[in-house]
Amino acid sequence: MTDEKIDLKTLKACGFIKQKESGFFCVRLRMIGGRMESEGLAALATIVKKYGRGHAHLTTRQGVEIPYIRLEDADELRADLKAGGLEIGVGGARVRTIAACQGAICAHGLIDPQALAVKIDRLIYGRGGLPHKFKIAITGCPNACIKPLENDLGIMGVARKVFHPERCTLCELCVQTCPA
Numbered sequence: 001m002t003d004e005k006i007d008l009k010t011l012k013a014c015g016f017i018k019q020k021e022s023g024f025f026c027v028r029l030r031m032i033g034g035r036m037e038s039e040g041l042a043a044l045a046t047i048v049k050k051y052g053r054g055h056a057h058l059t060t061r062q063g064v065e066i067p068y069i070r071l072e073d074a075d076e077l078r079a080d081l082k083a084g085g086l087e088i089g090v091g092g093a094r095v096r097t098i099a100a101c102q103g104a105i106c107a108h109g110l111i112d113p114q115a116l117a118v119k120i121d122r123l124i125y126g127r128g129g130l131p132h133k134f135k136i137a138i139t140g141c142p143n144a145c146i147k148p149l150e151n152d153l154g155i156m157g158v159a160r161k162v163f164h165p166e167r168c169t170l171c172e173l174c175v176q177t178c179p180a
Contacts (some may be wrong), residue, residue, distance in 0.1 A: 006071070013128065015088040016074070026057070027127045028079065030089035030125075031099030033117040033138070034062025043084020051077050062099045063089065068083060095127045095134045103140015103157055111157030113138035113146070131166070 015028040029044075037043070044064065048056050052068040059065060068151075069077060081087055089097055100117040102107050103109030116138050137151040141158070148154025161178070 109140035
């Protein structure tokens with residue numbers, strides 16, 4: 001099948017991104033918050049050898065893409081991904097995979113970005129009909145390691161300082177710890 005006979009826009013929406021080399025596609029995997037279980041990692045290692053050229057690409061949005069995939073392998077690839085607990089993602093003008101830090105286990109984390117990412121993903125992941133891609137990032141604290149302000153929707157865990165005058169001993173430890 002020649003590239004001219006392929007509906008590239010539809011394929012991209014379904015996670016198949018055309019490569020420069022004729023006949024090859026990079027397949028985007030669906031990831032939530034950059035998390036992949038060990039079974040998925042093992043399956044990924046097998047899949048990249050079987051269908052690609054033995055490697056995967058880690059994206060800047062915590063995703064995984066498998067280059068050098070042929071369209072004729074799409075159905076078998078989907079089945080192998082599903083067996084490993086993985087699935088093909090989306091592209092184009094759709095709600096993309098949610099990027100999220102590990103705030104719940106981070107010393108600075110104030111919220112659980114991973115759990116929130118799963119909830120939001122269940123509600124709107126892959127929704128189309130948008131003017132362009134829609135990116136979401138969730139960070140657990142104001143350090144903003146996942147860069148929520150650079151996304152279409154950014155969520156950041158914050159804490160409010162509460163002063164309890166009855167507990168204050170005027171030691172000024174709070175001032176040393178938190179100048180603000």
